[in-house]
Amino acid sequence: MVKPTLDPFIWATVKLRRGRIRAPSRLDRVPRVSVVVPCHNYGHYLRQCVDSVTRNQPGIEVEVIIVDDKSTDDSVAVARSIADRDEGVRLILHEQNKGHIATYNDGLDAATGEFVLLLSADDLATPGALTRAAELLVAEPSAGVVYGNAIHSAAICLRAAP
Secondary structure, three states, X not given: OOOOOOOHHXXXXXXXXXXXXXXXXXXXXXXXXXXXXXXXXXXXXXXXXHHHHHOOOOOOEEEEEEEEOOOOOOHHHHHHHHHHXXXXXXXXXXXXXXXXXXXXXXHHHHOXXXXXXXXXXXXOOOOOHHHHHHHHHHHOOOOOOOOOOOOOOOOOOOOOOO
């Protein structure tokens, strides 16, 4: 185990504050967070992904940009239905498959938020994750990146015996 380089008092304070050097502070403004969701044949995950960043994220304004990379499943139809019900969701539809990097870059180029999250269509954000990240980035302007622990869940597939 690596020993901490902070003096014992500061180390104890950080542990009590759950990893924060300073106590969390409330936002004094409403930051805009752009969430770029690249998608290729992940229509069956897309609605949950977008819901995870548009619901239960209080105190921030969220812009979602779905970039479909010429999916062959129902991804475009799902994305359109999401955008139709939520004005904070925009679509970029590729006419031909451009691959991961071009898809990421197209979404990042379209982002207008103060902060940006690149979130794969088959991933979810936990409730309040964007709010907590924005709070930290506003409170600590010298920070350039915020990340949290990944939560892995195992899916169990059962198949009937022949």
